[in-house]
Amino acid sequence: MGGNVALELTSINKSFKKGSTVIQDINLSVARGQVVALTGSSGSGKTTILQIAGLLDQPTSGVVTIDGVNCTQASNKYKTHIRRSFLSFVYQFHYLLQELSVLENVILPQLIAGKSKTEAVRNSQAILEKFGLENKASSMISEISGGERQRVAIARSIVNSPKLLLADEPTGNLDPTNSLNVFLLLCSYVKENNNSMLIVTHNHLLAEKADCVLQLKNQSLVKL
Ligand SMILES: Nc1ncnc2c1ncn2[C@@H]1O[C@H](COP(=O)(O)OP(=O)(O)O)[C@@H](O)[C@H]1O
Ligand SMILES: [Mg+2]
Incomplete structure (x- = not known):
């Protein structure tokens, strides 16, 4: 349409x-x-x-x-x-879930959208790599810098291809x-x-x- x-x-x-x-x-x-x-x-x-x-x-x-x-x-x-x-929103301040890892934060919206866990993990790894964050996948949000957090937030906003x-x-x-x-x-x-x-x-x-x-x-x- x-x-x-x-x-x-x-x-x-x-x-x-x-x-x-x-x-x-x-x-x-x-x-x-x-x-x-x-x-x-x-x-x-x-x-x-x-x-x-x-x-x-x-x-x-x-x-x-x-x-x-x-x-x-x-x-x-x-x-x-x-x-x-x-559509998808990106905000000035990231609203990442502190109790989840970087990878889990990017996986979550895909599970909500109905994707399988296997597919969600694969997509998340691909997008984190693109954003130069592949080494941070298992880090907690508190362990990464402000710039990295914002990149994770953006990866999460676009992972469902809005x-x-x-x-x-x-x-x-x-x-x-x-x-x-x-x-x-x-x-x-x-x-x-x-x-x-x-x-x-x-x-x-x-x-x-x-x-x-x-x-x-x-x-x-x-x-x-
Ligand atoms: N929910 C609301 N209730 C009343 N006034 C609001 C509300 N949201 C925004 N405003 C008013 O509308 C104007 C524009 O706000 P906003 O769109 O947030 O501006 P900007 O994003 O350009 O800084 C401001 O004067 C703000 O106080
Ligand atoms: Mg504003």
Whole structure:
């Protein structure tokens, strides 16, 4: 389904309280194989856009189209299906399970998605190798560095091959070298698999490597 467009937001408005509009008439689309960067000052509504795009929050008005399907009026069952099968979030702070090893953290979402343990282990080992983490597979989360944790979190977010990645300042707490590495890992994953990504970043050096850069200003989007 969906043709070439993974995500489309059309005339999106959001107010949390009556009379206080956070975002107004937001229109954006993310094509397959495309990386779109979203910038804007703190509190401008970037996370709000990602939450609406990921069907975790409802717009006050407007349409969210994912993989060609208007999801605005879709049932909760369909939204859950899309969240599980089509998209994935990456956050600024990793939410890894401390009591599990690196390998187990990457295995878990695959078991939830219904893969067999054998397949999940095989996929996890492959992705950890790609991320340069093969020697850390049996380490506990407390035993690895911040940059390594963020790479594990990203490996976990993409191991089920989501078509649309929604990344909310995924490199925000990393040093410049790790930021660039993590960003490039995400981009190569998107490009190699013809997937797509909407990524919030404050880092202009990273944003300019995206296919398209949008800035959220005065509740609206401006193309840079
Ligand atoms: N659940 C909520 N209830 C009320 N106001 C909210 C809620 N979530 C976000 N906001 C407000 O919406 C604005 C945009 O927030 P957010 O999207 O988190 O901005 P950003 O990610 O760009 O920093 C802020 O003023 C914030 O206080
Ligand atoms: Mg935010």
